[in-house]
Amino acid sequence: MKKQILGVLVIVMISSCVSPKVYKDLESKYNTLKDQNRELSSENDALLKAKSQAxxxxxxxxxxxxxxxxxxxxxxxxxxxxxxxxxxxxxxxxxxxxxxxxxxxxxxxxxxxxxxxxxxxxxxxxxxxxxxxxxxxxxxxxxxxxxxxxxxxxxxxxxxKRLKDAISSALTDFEGKGLTVEQRGGKVYVSMENKLLFESGSWAVGSNGREAVNQLGNVLADNPEIAILIEGHTDNVPYKGSGQLSGNWDLSTKRATAIVNILRENSSINPENLTAAGRGEYAPIASNDTAEGRAKNRRIEVILTPKLDEITKLLDDM
CATH class of the missing domain: 1.10.287 (Helix Hairpins)
Known part of the structure; x- marks a missing residue:
């Protein structure tokens, strides 16, 4: 018990030494990515509304x-x-x-x-x-x-749909291991639970997770007209790791960035199509009141969106 109390005190002292500038930079990056995500959602809603008006x-x-x-x-x-x-x-x-x-x-x-x-x-x-x-x-x-x-x-x-089918086919070996692929709202969502990718409290991708991300990257390399958003998510349990992180939000951002870095190893993927975002505990898909729900919330979501330049031009001409 004394050792645990001493460890908590050391963590608190180290966390208090994190530079405000680092925190502000991370917060700024998060806000930027959040705005971009909001803009994409707004753009999709506006296009659907324009179609209805037409x-x-x-x-x-x-x-x-x-x-x-x-x-x-x-x-x-x-x-x-x-x-x-x-x-x-x-x-x-x-x-x-x-x-x-x-x-x-x-x-x-x-x-x-x-x-x-x-x-x-x-x-x-x-x-x-x-x-x-x-x-x-x-x-x-x-x-x-x-x-x-x-x-x-x-x-x-x-x-x-072809992209979803290609991804599902490429990741067949990981079915039942915390990986799902679905299509909704004109986008493809690839969700990977942290048990496939990371150790608890870590943002280092394991060998199985790296293999899954590499196979996903091979499919994305054949689809250069797709925007790729990687979102990191956690449960609501406070982070208790080393002082390298300020909390769950920081951890989710580092995990998303780790996936981006693996995808960037594929030279056929345009880096301009990649975006990393940390959502922390604020976008759960299950209840955090159970261990099963918390496991589902600890995940990486790869959100694939088609580029809408052609549709925007048609709406401008109407």
Missing amino acids: LNDLNALQKEYDETLAQRDKLQRDYNATKSSLDNLKASYDALEKNSSASIAENAQKNRELLAQLEAKEQALAAENARLERLKKELEDRSNRVAELENVLSAKDAQM
Whole structure:
């Protein structure tokens, strides 16, 4: 008991000597990575919202097109009825021309009125036809852009599914050893529990963990258009290791960085695609009230996101 108390006192004294500058640098890096993660989430939400707005605009345009088409058809019917009346009046005019100059004058006036009405109907019909053609073209253009956007999104989803399947296949040997691969929200999540990667309180990757990370890196090397975020997570048990660490947050960051460093050994992976982040105990996936839950919370998550430049350009053009 005395030795344990003495060890705790030594840890407290060493921890108090950690430079505030080191702490602030780590805190700044965490905040930066947190902001980047928030920006990516916001960008994904904005793209989904923009797609929904584009579909709403398309539906509104389709409704306006249908209404204009119905109005054009009504004008056509009115035109046909007016023309029929004019033809009948012309026939009457020919019959009455022999009998009465007064009737001829009356019919002539009616003919002029009907001709004026017919001309107005023709002009209105021509204007509606022109407007209908413009709406039809705009509707076709919008439909094509929406279809193109849906095709790009579908291709991205298919790309991420292929990536998930390739990762699952590459890491088959580690199934049941604290490793899971899943696809959700357009991203692929590779979760590795710490029992596969690290000893307790350490950020040094063991041989089995290094093998798993290297096999994951081989798949990622074949997918250069994927952004790779490595997040370190801990349980809520306070860190009691050496004075090299300030706590769980620091430990999670060092573990994430250790995974990044292994991936960087693969020269085919672009370092610009890699981001390391420490989440500490603040993003649990299970209850910390049980040993099983705490084991699940102690993990590394590799979050793979497709680059959305092409989708952003399509939305800007809509």
